[in-house]
Amino acid sequence: MADRLDQPRVRGRSLLPRVQFEADASGRLSESIARFLGTPRFIFWLTAFCVVWLVWNTWGPADLRFDRADVGFTALTLMLSLQASYAAPLILLAQNRQADRDRVSAEQDRQRAERNLADTEFLAREMASLRIAMSEVATRDFVRSELRNLLEELQTGSDDEEDGERVRRGADRQP
Structure with missing residues (x-):
């Protein structure tokens, strides 16, 4: 069974751990280097290094110069x-990692926006159903107006009853 192709091969022990x-x-190391390469501090130190290199190899002691100016500073160029x-591949690797993070962030933003839209639609439907239900329920103003109407009817009804009572009394007096 050790020859199965769907299983990783077990390696033997080696002398070195x-x-x-x-x-x-x-990836983290390349990002940290790429971040440093993009700073003004790096530009300053690279410029200072090149200036010191050029000054030393141009005006320094002749027997201590290691990169001749007449040849075109070959070592500096190299x-x-x-x-x-x-630097170029490290920067590209850092950009790829940033693109991956941006893609994940954009996907999370899209999912959050979808959830917010679904929540908003749900709340809009709930508000609409409450409005429909409220039109079927007696509101405070409606109840007050109905009570006023009943009170007026009772008052006008009692006035009519009094008039009817007077008429009846009058009919009783007439034989």
Whole structure:
């Protein structure tokens, strides 16, 4: 069963211990370097380094110069191109990681917006159903107007009864 292709191969022990790196360690390191490369502090230190290099190799003691000016500062050119060749992929890696974070953030924002829209639609439906239900329920003003109407009817009804009583009494007097 050790020859199964769907299982990882078990490696034997080696003399040196195997160093385990966190899966995201290189990405974090490249981001920190790329962040530093994009700062004014880096530009300042790189400029100071180049100025010191040029001054030393132009006006320094002749026997201590290590990069000749008449050849075009070959070592400085090589160092700067090496720095640029390492900086470019690190910056691209940092940009890719930032793009991944932006994509995740945009997806979370979209999901949050969908939930907010669903909540808003639910509340709008609830408000509409409450308005419909409230039109069927007697409001305070409606009850007051109905009580006033009943009171007026009772008052006018009692006046009519008094008039009817007077008429009846008058009919009783007439034989």
